[in-house]
Amino acid sequence: MSTDISIRAVAKVFPLDGRQFVALDEITLEIARSEFVAIVGPSGCGKSTLLNIVAGLEQPSGGEARVGGEPVTGPGPDRGVIFQQFALFPWLTVRKNVEFGLRTAGVPRAQRRARAEHFIDLVGLTRFADALPKTLSGGMKQRCAIARAYAVDPQILLMDEPFGALDSLTRVRLQEQLLQTWSRDQRTVMFVTHDVDEAVFLAGRVVVMAANPGRIVEIVDVGLPYPRTEDVRLGPEFAALRNRVWSAVHHQEGTPS
Template sequence: MPTIGFREVTRHFATKNGGLTALDRVSLDIADGEFVTVVGPSGCGKSTLLGIAAGLLEPTGGEVTVDTEPVRGPGPERGVIFQQYALFPWMTVAANVEYGLKVAGVPRARRRSRARAVIDLVGLTDFADALPKTLSGGMKQRCAIARAYAVDPKILLMDEPFGALDSLTRVRMQDALLDTWSRDRRTVMFITHDVDEAVYLAGRVVVMAARPGRIHSVIDVDLPYPRTEEHRLSPGFAELRARVWSAVHHQPAAPEGAVP
């Protein structure tokens, strides 16, 4: 059974001109432990699809399930990470990471132990007592990932988490994410605009089309894990990148007013 199941998911938004269909009968299964990236032109509804999986938006039609149970709102089994770090600026790294555990009523000693473990996991051990303003962009994102990991979600939903980073930091964050994923094999749904990133991270790349949002194609990435710079430079990677690029960019532009 799929960990995440999208069944004929449709989403309409009301506009001053009457309405906009952001997603049109999207169906997709994401298996337990699978790393899936979703890429597509601006306005194709990628973030809307993730928002529905997170329980932050309701579908107009269709259904999303997690372990066969319908999604009715946010849940602790789904950790959500956005491009904006959304850290509490007055809290240290450790306090930010502990926050979800504190809200859940986890005893102090246990939540501190868990926070230390995930801070170590993302490589921020020496910055546990630092405030967010003293961190680089990549370190802030690692803190956001640690906060999501702290509550031990089965699923990570990531909406362009590296989009605001410089290219070198972005590559390092991709490698750090894959290193963490290889150890725990959580189910990951990762939204990106970047074709190279989509291919490098994923076991499958879902390419979406606009007018309105729907699945254009699903491309298997048959590169072995762990991924390395050698894979990035390989002919196999170049071929896959070309296939995804063609699927994404040889499409009509999204209509004016389309959602993300």
């Protein structure tokens, strides 16, 4: 299986109060094409920094990240990025928000309209295609953001706490919807979350990070079959995996700086 994301001895150092803060300490991780990998760990362990380096939004202090075999030098259309903050243009409708990346890329009007409508339908927002973001619930805004990321047809989705601000029921529904879409399209997903249950439910592998400095301490193969249903979430195998990951994260949170 080919590798989509290759992170090789990536380090990131920030100046802090006259000293050097090591946010990432030689992180090495390979993510295969079509794999769903979740990254968990305590606050300050560098999860988002690592994702931003893969996205091309930050440059590493050492090592390198590669996507599709090519060094990451900046953002690119091969990577769709979805943040916890919905980052929608408030003056554009759902349809226009989803079309935005296609328009920037010079896709003809009829083609971008058709693609936007396809992905709006995919996330269940067809009735709201002409609505402005201010009229949407938090879950609907995030579905719009996901549709916008999908519309430009990236091979890789980089998701940083995309459901963190949502209520529990909406969060579970969007988790299930994300997996349904991933199962159809088989994009590669790198998913950062603080929620251990979410990580185990979604991912094929869960990467556990520790802080001070940010590093990988364990990688857990989930091994639960897809599709993941509510029965899977309530089963004993899920509970055992959740407890294993939670124990690894909790141990890191309890480690002194």
